[in-house]
Amino acid sequence: MAFFRVFSLIFIYISLFISRCLAGDAFVNYEWDVSYINVSPLGVQQQVIAIDGKFPGPVVNATTNNHIVVNVRNKLDEDLLITWAGIQHRRNSWQDGVLGTNCPIPPKWNFTYQFQVKDQIGSFFYFPSLHFQRAAGGYGGFIINNRPVISLPFDTPNGDITIMIGDWYTRNHTDLRKTLSAGKDLGMPDGVVINGKGPYRYNTTLVPDGIEYESIDVHPGKTYRIRVHNVGISTSLNFRIQNHNLLLAESEGSYTVQQNYTSLDIHVGQSYSFLVTMDQNASTDYYIVASARFVNESLWKRVTGVAILHYSNSKGKATGPLPDSPNDIFDKTFSMNQARSIRWNVSASGARPNPQGSFRYGSINVTDVYVLKNKPLEMINGKRRATLSGISYVNPDTPIRLADQFKVKGVYKLDFPNFPLTGAPRMEASVINGTYRGFMEVILQNNDTTIQSYHMDGYAFFVVGMDYGDWTNNSRGTYNKWDGIARCTVQVFPGAWTAILISLDNVGVWNLRAENLDRWYLGQETYVRIVNPEDTNKTELPIPDNALYCGALGKMQKAQEISSGALITSGRSKLFFTLLMVLFAAISNLF
Template sequence: MGCLNNLLFLSLISCFVVVQSGDPYLFYTWNVNYATLSPLGVPQKVIVINNQFPGPKINSTTNNNIVINVFNNLDEPLLFTWNGVQQRRNSWQEGTLGTNCPIPPGANFTYQFQVKDQIGTYYYYPTTSLHRAAGGYGLLAVNSRALIPVPFDHPEDDYTVLVGDWYTKSHVTLKKLLDTGRSLGRPNGVIINGKRGKMDGTDEPMFSMIPGKTYRYRICNVGVKNSLNVRIQGHTMKLVELEGSHTVQNVYDSLDVHLGQCYSVLVTADQTPKDYYFVASTRFTKSDLVSTATIRYVGGAGPAEATLPPAPVGWVWSFSQFRSLRWNLTASAARPNPQGSYHYGKINITRTIKLVSSKGKVGGKLRYAVNGVSHIDPETPLKLAEYYGVPEKAFKYGIMKDEPEGGDVKSNINIAPNVINGTFRDFVEIIFENHDKSMETWHLSGYAFFAVAVEPGRWTPEKRKNYNLVDAVSRNTIQVYPNSWAAIMTTIDNAGMWNLRTMQLERQYLGQQLYISTRPPGRTSLRDEYDLPLNAPLCGVVKDLPKPPPYTL
């Protein structure tokens, strides 16, 4: 906090890299510890923040500056990422091992970032080791400023619903499984806000609703392996926001929420006043894992019905749901102009990257790869090595090609740091092909992209005729079904080192991710990218090197 007292402009830029005159600050202190909890009825070590699981909600407003002082009281290094928050010009705060040295046990680090020109529903989680399987996650909401119209009436209340699959094995045990070449196997259950419902009418209500009132439920899949379907007994859900974008307000009986994805729905208390179940269950698994949370009408009487509403069956329904998602082109976003004023469908594609996932054994151990390259994190974070001008001591650019060579991704897997160069302000098309029998979900940090297509089969250039080039939702995750493909489009205009990763934790840990290095031409300016924060810890080969000259305006 001492650097706040420094009145020099450039020092402020270096200390609080997201300073914006007149924009409010939100300050948090997090103590991260283990606690013995029983999310599935079995005592185990869970990562808690300020003794909370899930962690504290960050309730912010567009352009707020967020300052979080994290004290790591675990016995392992730790990092947090802010899934979906676009760190404009500021990958130093992204919190991945490719951008940051982790916080050592017993130490602290202060994250400082701005939710610039954003609204919507996001969440945070730890990125180190397999910590995400032990908790440490929470909601990050960005509300619209008072002067910006929202395309729905202000709800009576705003509820957080963090749903995900869960293992009763500790994250240490799960890590040992992967390190010795095995798979994680099937999760043990599903939890909602850290709990599994008993489904016998004895659970205390998690949510309450006043008859006749409408409520906003912010739903995120924070799990590690499975897609989930969510639904509410006797009620429909009106979709109003998806990962930072207002949507066409379709009404659904249930929603498939894939790993890493967040939805906001409106639910009206228009049924007989009594209890109802919020239901979450796994999708596309041999047998469903199910959990419930009780919703109680204020003044109501009577338990929830024992019979739960069924989830949809099969893949076709889920494909149809994706195609029904549309951007609300008339709604304002974080700024007064409409969301749809950005006509992405009229921009010429300057680069196509086709990413084909694969898996195989290397040295007898399971690895996952993209275009034949399985990523590992070097001792020196990629971004730091690049900043200090010694990238060759940590990685090589471009060992992965823009598409698999010869179309074969299974013959060889190369284990190495996977970094590609992104030409500043290129308009890029990225194709994800899933040749496996299980789901994939991909997340791109630092950007929102247009999810223009998801289809079965293999992608070819002729498939572009099926793209939605008018009102595809601007978002940060995309699901890829088994033996299917997905296409996204975005402008690479955010300088930094950005992670493109699968959200399946096992696949991610075993190599299915990469980094996109985006640098403006010529000398880096503070107009393009913030400088290395003064409080950034150093590690690896750069630890004892002289610091490069700071960026200037």
């Protein structure tokens, strides 16, 4: 009887614990093997980076406030980090997956990422952040769904489709980075891939026979949410679906004013959600197209991605010419006006019940101003480098956030200039000193000859203005201070500027970078360091138990065995595990 009394009491206690403590935000767990596989997306066999043998990798599917746990086993022959573009990691830059915050995962090692998608919704993607690896794949979609208690600002779609588009080279990513390190340009891409596959053979001259292409199955009369991500290297792409309207609904965590587009320019690193209704007859399949923008079309015709939209009752294959792309090679304003037309849906609720527009960013006083200017590549110390405001960033051996945690001196300089340097450019680890709870205005001035995209980790910023020419103080008079879209990646046209506003409420060290891989690899980035002067875990989570150590802190790293199986993922889970051990001990003592 004693056994049953003890067992019953412990069972009741554990049941109460589960109901009160584990009934909160759910955990979403993944176990990933990151390795090389051989595929032929453009008809040439090459080595790509796969996750669990898949290229692209699996889509992470979560709901607002879920805890994400991803155990990454590095089976490459070089260091690895996975970054989660657009995921804000509230209070937790330790999980950002870039060199400013994390030591790399060595080959044959593993690292478990754990973070909460706190107060977020929307369409994002992940990718490897080191060594030009994104050019070899390793990327996948990341969906954060609304909680059931918060309705969508549109009817629930009949399906959800992720499409990843990007320019592609048939050369290995190691060869591409050697080319850049040698001071040479990458040259024209070999094609555009859609979900890791080459183009449908719409033209027998431009597209060789035998290439595997993507085909997306749909049903007539149904409406689908199609999430499109430009995961490429450096090429802006125009996305369109033959004879179908693209009703824009969301971009990188913000619901937009719903507008129809026949096509939309999607720049490197950007993500959009469209609602597409299958309202055409099924006499044939339809083309899905991603074609290069702002290039010499006659030279780039073969650099076009083509997939197939297949109705379940289709009567034949897609035929004929591709749907036209915007014809504005001599009209600089079309794409910019299209970008300006994308507005924030101020009345829609996002992750919280209150409308997005209840955050009145236009009435907040600016506390810091930074003008970040990029130029064509220039020589620094005999190396061809990319710069921001005259500084080409060099990653220190010890990540910035680790250096702060353990008070390692001399790792970086907190001296990034508010305005571009007037002297000779230099290479160093220069970081922006952000003001906690400040409101930063950043002007991205593009004095290069190509379109650039810029991304900031840990934040959604407000795109308030863009125009051609040089930004001046008078340019503020053109700002949109009411419904400028909030997003994490924005394009800057050549010879033009884009202005963004950032509310610095997320403590940590956050990467601000060019999304164009060639410019990022050559130093066009910095970090924004945001510190709460009050020492409290309420605004930043403590260093994780599984943190990796390198550089000046390398001696702190212990040997590691690759883990597998179930993960103990939180303090509550550990406590639950402890209670189970108490139960087993109690049972053992009764015998």
